[in-house]
Amino acid sequence: MSNKHFFTDPSSLLSSALHAVTLTSPSLSLDSPNKIIHRRSKNDTQVSLLSGGGSGHEPSFTSLVGSGLLTASVAGTIFASPSASQIRTAILNRVSTKKGVLVIVMNYTGDVLNFGMGVEKARVGGIEVDMVVVGDDVGVGREQGGKVGRRGIAGTVLVVKIAGALAETGASLKEVGDVARLVAENVVSVGASLNHVHVPGRGASEDDNLGSDEVEVGMGIHNEPGSERVKTDLTGLVKKMLKQMLDISDQDRGFIELKKEDDCVLLINNLGGVSVLEMGGIANEVIKELEGSYGIKPLRILCGTYMTSLNGMGFSISLLRLKDTGLGSGKSMLNLLDAPAEAVGWAAPIAAKTWEAKRSDVSVQELSVQDAEEETPGNLKFDFSLAKKVVTTALKRVIAAEPDITRYDTIVGDGDCGIGLKRGAEAVLEVFGTSKETDDVLVFLQRVTKAIEASMDGTSGAIYAIFFNALTSGVREQSPTSSSPAAEVREKMQVGIWARALETSMIALGRYTPAKVGDRTLVDALAPFVGTLSKTGNVQRAADAANEGAKKTKGMKASLGRSVYVGNEHVGEVPDPGAYGLAEILLGLSEGLK
Structure with missing residues (x-):
C-alpha cells in the first residue's frame, strides 16, 4: 500500500481536481462551494440526470458529466458521501427541473440517505424527482448484505450511460x-485487488496489507474487505470471479441467470493502479474464460478506467444482460450504450465544436443569494443564553471525544465518523459566534440545521440532517399561536413540545433507514433517549438511557452501515462510533442543563 502522494491535503486535492474537469471539458462549470460539476447550459427539453458520491472513484462521477451522460455530479470528500445541502443545491439550482430529475446513486448508506434527503426536499418544492439505487456487487452475498443489500460498483456506469442516452432523446x-x-436489475459485478489503498492526508497503516502472494476477491471500492483472500494466479482468479457472477445455483450470490444465448455487454474496469498493459492481459483472460467455460460472447466489450478506488491495484468485471426496454428498436439498451456521448471520463472524444465554443468566465461559481434558504420565524420563544450554554457544553464534549470516536470507527468503519461529528459541532459553535442572537426557537433550529447540512457529509451527516429538518418541522407544528414567557416555554418544551417533535423526527428518519435498536447504529442511542424523554420528561434520565444504549452496541453484530462489510475480530471490543458520539452529545446536553 503506497502512502506517497503528490497532494498531502485532501481538501486541496479535491478542489484542484474538480476545477480541472472544467478545463478539460469546456461545456462544464463548477459550483466550487458545493463541489458540483454541471453542464454550463441548462436544457429544458430533457430529463436531468444527477449522480455523485464520495471522491476517489474518478472518473465516476465528475468526469461523466456531459452530453449523453450526466447533467450534474455532486462530490463528497474522499470515500464519504456529499451532504444533503450540496445535493439539494444541485437539484434546485444547477440543473433544469422542467421535465423532472432522475437521481442515480450507488447503494451505500450515506449516499442513499443524503441523496434521498435532497430528493425529498425537491419534492416538497413541487419538483418531479425519481431516484434509482444501484447495487450490482456480488462480492456481497444476500446473507452478508442483509438489510443493507449489495454495494454499488462499476456496473453503475452502464446504468448512467444508458439512462443518459435515453434522456438525450427527450424521453419522459x-x-x-x-x-x-x-439496467440496474440486470447487471452484476465483482472486483479483486492485490492490496488496500492509502487515502491522502491520513496516517499510514500496515495492518490490512495483503501478503505478496494474496489477492482479495470482492474488495469494496472504499477498502471494505472482500469475500475471501486467496492465493492463485490470474486464470484461477478470473474463474473464481466469473463463477460468483454466473453460478445461478449459488443461492447467496446468484442474482441473474445469463445463458449463452443471451445478449450481453462486458465491462472490465481498472480500479486505478493497474497498468494499461496488464489490463489488456486481464481483458484477454476474462474474454477467453467467458467463451470457453460459459459459451458467452458479449456484443460489446469495454475495457478501461471507469470507476476507481484511488490508485487501487485491482480490477472489476461487470456483465449486463441486455433486456427489451419496450421503447422500440431505436431505444434498445445496446443502441443507447452505443449512442454518442461527450464526457472526459467516457471513451468518446470531445467534439471540436465544443472546444471552439466561447468559453465563459463562470466556470467557477460562488454561492449566490438565490441558493441560500430564508429563515422562517415562529411564535415559540426561548432563553437564548441558556440554549447557548447547554448546546455549547454538548458540542465541546463531543469535540473532546473525537479521538475515541475516530479510533472506534477506524476499527469498524472507514474512520471518518469522529471527524464528521467534530466538523459539525464546530460549525454549530460558529453559528453562536457569527449569527445575531435570537429568542425564536425555529430560527435557532434552522441555523443549526443549515450548519449541519453544510459541514457534515457521509452517513452521519445525512442522518443528522434528516433528523434536524424533521425536528424543526415537528416543533413548528406544535408552536403556539402567540408568544409565551421563556420560562413557561422552557418547561413545556422539556416535557411536551420537544418530546413530541423528537417522536415525529424518529418517524421521519425511519422513512430513509430501516435501522432499529439492535442493529448497531446511532439509533441504539437515539431511540432510548427519545423514548425515555417522552415517558419521563427528564433529560438526565433520557441521556443516561442513550449512554446505556451506546454501551450495549459493544457486543452487537452490525446489521446496517459500512460495518456490515467489515469482518474485523475487534468489532466486539468497541461500541458503535455513531451511537457513542451521539451519547456524548446527549450527556453534554444533560450536563449543560444542571
Missing part, C-alpha cells in the same frame, strides 16, 4: 427511470 422521467432500473 418515467421512461428514463424505468430503463435505469431495468
Whole structure:
C-alpha cells in the first residue's frame, strides 16, 4: 500500500481536481462551494440526470458529466458521501427541473440517505424527482448484505450511460427511470485487488496489507474487505470471479441467470493502479474464460478506467444482460450504450465544436443569494443564553471525544465518523459566534440545521440532517399561536413540545433507514433517549438511557452501515462510533442543563 502522494491535503486535492474537469471539458462549470460539476447550459427539453458520491472513484462521477451522460455530479470528500445541502443545491439550482430529475446513486448508506434527503426536499418544492439505487456487487452475498443489500460498483456506469442516452432523446422521467432500473436489475459485478489503498492526508497503516502472494476477491471500492483472500494466479482468479457472477445455483450470490444465448455487454474496469498493459492481459483472460467455460460472447466489450478506488491495484468485471426496454428498436439498451456521448471520463472524444465554443468566465461559481434558504420565524420563544450554554457544553464534549470516536470507527468503519461529528459541532459553535442572537426557537433550529447540512457529509451527516429538518418541522407544528414567557416555554418544551417533535423526527428518519435498536447504529442511542424523554420528561434520565444504549452496541453484530462489510475480530471490543458520539452529545446536553 503506497502512502506517497503528490497532494498531502485532501481538501486541496479535491478542489484542484474538480476545477480541472472544467478545463478539460469546456461545456462544464463548477459550483466550487458545493463541489458540483454541471453542464454550463441548462436544457429544458430533457430529463436531468444527477449522480455523485464520495471522491476517489474518478472518473465516476465528475468526469461523466456531459452530453449523453450526466447533467450534474455532486462530490463528497474522499470515500464519504456529499451532504444533503450540496445535493439539494444541485437539484434546485444547477440543473433544469422542467421535465423532472432522475437521481442515480450507488447503494451505500450515506449516499442513499443524503441523496434521498435532497430528493425529498425537491419534492416538497413541487419538483418531479425519481431516484434509482444501484447495487450490482456480488462480492456481497444476500446473507452478508442483509438489510443493507449489495454495494454499488462499476456496473453503475452502464446504468448512467444508458439512462443518459435515453434522456438525450427527450424521453419522459418515467421512461428514463424505468430503463435505469431495468439496467440496474440486470447487471452484476465483482472486483479483486492485490492490496488496500492509502487515502491522502491520513496516517499510514500496515495492518490490512495483503501478503505478496494474496489477492482479495470482492474488495469494496472504499477498502471494505472482500469475500475471501486467496492465493492463485490470474486464470484461477478470473474463474473464481466469473463463477460468483454466473453460478445461478449459488443461492447467496446468484442474482441473474445469463445463458449463452443471451445478449450481453462486458465491462472490465481498472480500479486505478493497474497498468494499461496488464489490463489488456486481464481483458484477454476474462474474454477467453467467458467463451470457453460459459459459451458467452458479449456484443460489446469495454475495457478501461471507469470507476476507481484511488490508485487501487485491482480490477472489476461487470456483465449486463441486455433486456427489451419496450421503447422500440431505436431505444434498445445496446443502441443507447452505443449512442454518442461527450464526457472526459467516457471513451468518446470531445467534439471540436465544443472546444471552439466561447468559453465563459463562470466556470467557477460562488454561492449566490438565490441558493441560500430564508429563515422562517415562529411564535415559540426561548432563553437564548441558556440554549447557548447547554448546546455549547454538548458540542465541546463531543469535540473532546473525537479521538475515541475516530479510533472506534477506524476499527469498524472507514474512520471518518469522529471527524464528521467534530466538523459539525464546530460549525454549530460558529453559528453562536457569527449569527445575531435570537429568542425564536425555529430560527435557532434552522441555523443549526443549515450548519449541519453544510459541514457534515457521509452517513452521519445525512442522518443528522434528516433528523434536524424533521425536528424543526415537528416543533413548528406544535408552536403556539402567540408568544409565551421563556420560562413557561422552557418547561413545556422539556416535557411536551420537544418530546413530541423528537417522536415525529424518529418517524421521519425511519422513512430513509430501516435501522432499529439492535442493529448497531446511532439509533441504539437515539431511540432510548427519545423514548425515555417522552415517558419521563427528564433529560438526565433520557441521556443516561442513550449512554446505556451506546454501551450495549459493544457486543452487537452490525446489521446496517459500512460495518456490515467489515469482518474485523475487534468489532466486539468497541461500541458503535455513531451511537457513542451521539451519547456524548446527549450527556453534554444533560450536563449543560444542571
